Amino acid sequence: MTFTVAIVGRPNVGKSTLFNRLVGKKLALVDDTPGVTRDRRPGDAKLVDLRFRIIDTAGLEVAAPDTLEGRMRAQTELAIDEADLSLFVVDAKMGLTHVDQMLAEMLRKKGKPVVLVANKAEARGSDGGFYDAYTLGLGEPCPISAEHGQGMIDLRDAIVAAIGEEKAFPEPEDEAVTDVVLAPTDGEDEEEELPYDDSKPLRVAIVGRPNAGKSTLINRFLGEDRLLTGPEAGITRDSISVEWDWRGRTIKMFDTAGMRRKAKVVEKLEKLSVADTLRAIRFAETVVIVFDATIPFEKQDLQIVDLVLREGRAAVLAFNKWDLVEEPQQVLADLREKTERLLPQARGIRAVPISGQTGYGLEKLMQNIIDTDRVWNKRISTARLNRWLEGVQVQHPPPAVSGRRLKLKYMTQVKARPPAFMISCTRPDAVPEHYLRYLTNGLRADFDMPGVPIRIHLRATENPFENKKKKR
Numbered sequence: 001m002t003f004t005v006a007i008v009g010r011p012n013v014g015k016s017t018l019f020n021r022l023v024g025k026k027l028a029l030v031d032d033t034p035g036v037t038r039d040r041r042p043g044d045a046k047l048v049d050l051r052f053r054i055i056d057t058a059g060l061e062v063a064a065p066d067t068l069e070g071r072m073r074a075q076t077e078l079a080i081d082e083a084d085l086s087l088f089v090v091d092a093k094m095g096l097t098h099v100d101q102m103l104a105e106m107l108r109k110k111g112k113p114v115v116l117v118a119n120k121a122e123a124r125g126s127d128g129g130f131y132d133a134y135t136l137g138l139g140e141p142c143p144i145s146a147e148h149g150q151g152m153i154d155l156r157d158a159i160v161a162a163i164g165e166e167k168a169f170p171e172p173e174d175e176a177v178t179d180v181v182l183a184p185t186d187g188e189d190e191e192e193e194l195p196y197d198d199s200k201p202l203r204v205a206i207v208g209r210p211n212a213g214k215s216t217l218i219n220r221f222l223g224e225d226r227l228l229t230g231p232e233a234g235i236t237r238d239s240i241s242v243e244w245d246w247r248g249r250t251i252k253m254f255d256t257a258g259m260r261r262k263a264k265v266v267e268k269l270e271k272l273s274v275a276d277t278l279r280a281i282r283f284a285e286t287v288v289i290v291f292d293a294t295i296p297f298e299k300q301d302l303q304i305v306d307l308v309l310r311e312g313r314a315a316v317l318a319f320n321k322w323d324l325v326e327e328p329q330q331v332l333a334d335l336r337e338k339t340e341r342l343l344p345q346a347r348g349i350r351a352v353p354i355s356g357q358t359g360y361g362l363e364k365l366m367q368n369i370i371d372t373d374r375v376w377n378k379r380i381s382t383a384r385l386n387r388w389l390e391g392v393q394v395q396h397p398p399p400a401v402s403g404r405r406l407k408l409k410y411m412t413q414v415k416a417r418p419p420a421f422m423i424s425c426t427r428p429d430a431v432p433e434h435y436l437r438y439l440t441n442g443l444r445a446d447f448d449m450p451g452v453p454i455r456i457h458l459r460a461t462e463n464p465f466e467n468k469k470k471k472r
Helices: 015-023 068-082 098-110 127-136 152-163 214-222 268-283 299-310 328-342 362-376 382-395 433-446
Strands: 004-008 041-047 050-056 085-091 114-119 202-208 240-246 249-255 286-292 314-320 350-353 408-415 420-425 455-460
Touching: 004 015, 004 068, 015 041, 015 050, 015 085, 015 114, 041 152, 050 152, 068 098, 085 098, 085 127, 085 152, 098 127, 114 127, 114 152, 202 214, 202 268, 202 299, 202 362, 214 240, 214 249, 214 362, 268 299, 286 299, 286 362, 299 314, 314 362, 328 350, 350 362, 382 408, 382 433, 433 455
Parallel strands: 004 050, 004 085, 085 114, 202 249, 202 286, 286 314, 314 350, 420 455
Antiparallel strands: 041 050, 240 249, 408 420
16 A cells, blocks of 8 residues: 555544445444444555555544543544544534534644545535635545545545655556466376465454453554553444464454344444454454453353354354463363363364463464464365275264165365365265264364364265166
């Protein structure tokens, strides 16, 4: 990206709507309730021929520094300091307020370029608010409608004028010419068991109940107060992504809203937050379920783990707030017993005691995330699977159903992420569930695949004579 732009303004003027318009996706939550956005959210924006990085921020309010609104204001000021240009959004329909005047004064003191944006200019009676915007002393306002996409050309011209042609359209760097290396064509088949690629970026989602310490954990990983935290439950609303490097590998981590019991989620805004969390789980590769170590294994904790496994994600448990546990050894033994007993569908799932406040156990947690992702990507050759299938049938033969013995003839892995296997057999509908669990647990133990969901699909063997007519 060529430059960075921060969208600022008081609450409910349409900042997140404009952010979604510029990135071309509905990434930020939008609602009529003021103060929906709390953390700063980055994105890659496209405006006609401009390409730049954009940051959505919380609505600026006048509040004490130790309050939630004061901490939100501090996050927004960090975004302004980071950006090269600020889009100061005002509501042309409602007109100016004293908060707009104070924000304009703050932006002037920053000494950075500012583009004044009069949003909701399509509304009837918005002319008065548009002309009032001149009194802010930040130049000519740019009338737009973020919801309907009106005025985007004028906004593009205003950004170019404020940032400068050279910064808006930098000269492309000469790309180095590299030699093309062709793969060998000796006719040999590619190996089925591919090595694990530990250089590719890894997407990790942090989920859990409200106030379990998810944002504090990510801030400790980053080494800075990147995400808004505090004693209040339910601070995070959007799924915010942050990137950092761990031992040379890029980690893209998603902070998500806390998930309460479905019966308690009645407000529209919380429903949108939970839907955003579910979307983050589906797009992640590994999901860390954060438990409060002082009150672990609530019913909602178990439901979240079950949801993650049903989505087919690689899961790791993190027992947070370990610094508050008085008898760690006794509590750890109790947690191990409960994990095995309450989560039989994830036998061998990795669990790590941590403290997001002090940083205890974070290195071990990251190593377990990498190890779980390696298992999640695992592939097993067809030859090894069929030798294994033959052995487990000798040890424990398939049951006889209606007096006829079931036959498992052939097995192969059809996909990874998560590992999924196909078994060709007679009468697949008659194979009992307990025998599938026996096969699943055998795969976990014999091929070292603990804690990840394993899928087994059964397919009937084809009878070549089934559709042929009998000869006379």
